[in-house]
Amino acid sequence: MIKKLFAEFFGTFWLVFGGCGSAVFAAGVPDIGIGLLGVSLAFGLTVLTMAYAVGHISGGHFNPAVSFGLLAGGRFSAKDLIPYIVAQCIGAIAAAGALYFILNGAGAYSAEGAGAFATNFYDMPGYNNRSYSMGAAFLAEFLLTAFFLIIILGATDKWANGKFAGIAIGLALTLIHLISIPITNTSVNPARSLSQAVFVGGAAMSQLWLFWAAPILGGIVGGLIYKFLLQRDAVESDD
Numbered sequence: 522m523i524k525k526l527f528a529e530f531f532g533t534f535w536l537v538f539g540g541c542g543s544a545v546f547a548a549g550v551p552d553i554g555i556g557l558l559g560v561s562l563a564f565g566l567t568v569l570t571m572a573y574a575v576g577h578i579s580g581g582h583f584n585p586a587v588s589f590g591l592l593a594g595g596r597f598s599a600k601d602l603i604p605y606i607v608a609q610c611i612g613a614i615a616a617a618g619a620l621y622f623i624l625n626g627a628g629a630y631s632a633e634g635a636g637a638f639a640t641n642f643y644d645m646p647g648y649n650n651r652s653y654s655m656g657a658a659f660l661a662e663f664l665l666t667a668f669f670l671i672i673i674l675g676a677t678d679k680w681a682n683g684k685f686a687g688i689a690i691g692l693a694l695t696l697i698h699l700i701s702i703p704i705t706n707t708s709v710n711p712a713r714s715l716s717q718a719v720f721v722g723g724a725a726m727s728q729l730w731l732f733w734a735a736p737i738l739g740g741i742v743g744g745l746i747y748k749f750l751l752q753r754d755a756v757e758s759d760d
Contacts (some may be wrong), residue, residue, distance in 0.1 A: 522557065522601070522604070524578055524579075525578060525579040525580075525601075525603055525605075526579070526582075526605070526608040527608075527611065527622075528575035528578040528579035529579050529582060529583060529605055529608040530574050530609070530611060530612035530676050531566045531571070531575060531583060531612065532574075532576075532579070532582075532612070533583045533584070533609040533610075533612035533613045533614040533616070533713075534566070534613070534615055534616040535567050535570070535571050535583075535616070535723070536567040536568060536571065536583050536613070536616075536710070536713065537612070537613045537616035537617055537620075537712075537713055537716050537717075538567075538616040538619060538620065539563050539564070539566065539567035540560070540563050540564035540567050540639075540670050540713070540718060541616070541617065541620060541638075541639040541713065541716075542563075542616075542620050543555060543559060543560050543563035543564075544560045544563075544639040545620055545624060545639050546624075546707075547559065547560075547636060548560050557699065557702055557703075557736040558699070560667065560698065560702065560711075561695045561696075561698035561699045561702065562695055563696050564692045564698050564707070564747075565691040565692055565693075565695030565696075566691060566695075566696065567697070568581075568583065568686050568687075568690055568691045568694050569688060569690070569691025569692075570691075571583060572686070572687035572690060572691065572756070573687045576687065577665055579605075580596075580597070581687075581690075581698070582597075582605060582609065583609060583612075583710075583711070583712075584609065584709070584710040584711070584712060584713070584736075585605075585606045585609055585610070585711045585712055585733075585736075586605060586666050586669075586670075586709060586710060586711060586736035586739065586740035587670065587673060587710075587735065587740060587741045588605045588609070588664070588740075588742035589596075589602070589737050589741050589744070590669075590670035590673070590674075590739075590740030590741060590743050591670075591673070591674070591744060591747050592744065593739075593741040593742075593743075593744030593746045594670065594674050594688070594743075594744030594745070594747050594752075595744075595746065596636050596744075597675075597747050605714070607654075609712040610711075610712045610715055611718070612712070612719055613712040613713055613715060613716035614715065614716045614719055616716060617638075617716035617717055619720065621638070621690045625640075630724065632720075632721045632722065635647040636648075636706045637644075637668055637696075637705075637721055637725070638717050638720055638721050639706065640706065640714075640716050640717045640718055640721050640729060641705050641706045641707070641708045641714045641717070641718075641727040641728070641729075641732045642705065642706060642724065642725065643655050643657070643658035643659075643705055643728060643731065644658075644728075645724070646756075647703065647706070648702070648703045649703065653704050655731065655749040656706065658704060658705045658731060658735070659731055659735045660736075661700075661701050661704045661706055661733075662701070662705060662709060662732065662735035662736055662738065662739065663704060663735045663736075663738055663739040663742075665697045665700065665701055665707075665709050665738050665739065666709045666735070666736040666738075666739030666743065667739040667740070667742045667743035667750065668693075668697075668711055668741075668743065669693055669697060669739075669743065670678055670739070670740050670742075670743030670744050670747065671746060671751070672689060672690060672693040672749050673690055673693075674743075674744065674747040674748075674751075674752070675747065675751065676689040676690055678714070678752065678753070680753050694709075697709055700722065702733040705732070705741055708735075709736050709739075711732060711733040711735060711737065714729060714732035714733070715729060715733075715751070
């Protein structure tokens, strides 16, 4: 169990450090800024690389919503849920702390404005000066996390080609970010949202509830959909 928790810690650390780090350090760099596509790819690549690095140890959740979804889908034990979430949150906060320290080394840290320090947000003018409502943000996070769980459960199903599961999951997270960075700065991961909000405070903390509730509910619904509507039984024919 200790090895599983360390795997979740390091996997979530890498997700936040790589994904949020790309947004903080590289997204807006003049001339070479990686922009929306680059940040989306960064998040996808963090999950892809850690899925192959430590996924065989812990299952490669790196996300409380994924843990809840796998529990709902019958792929995870309830007794391990809280330890996994604690490890994920500690890993995420540790990564955010490292980002904060590095950014402060250039005197560049700022907690001002929507999406400061890669935080999630709603009801604030963000990209293209658009402000998405709480309901719009909730629906986006809910739907995207539900589909993320369907993809995870399908890609890791015993009937699927498991060798490519990490690629499918990483690309799914890339697509999710391409869709929702302009809406909420993309959460679909409560630990990732918590880690950045801890350092920014203010509105980021007051809005944090949505970035826990929507992804977890979406994850549970996605897990149930796959389990009861999509999962193939052993007795089913190839037809």
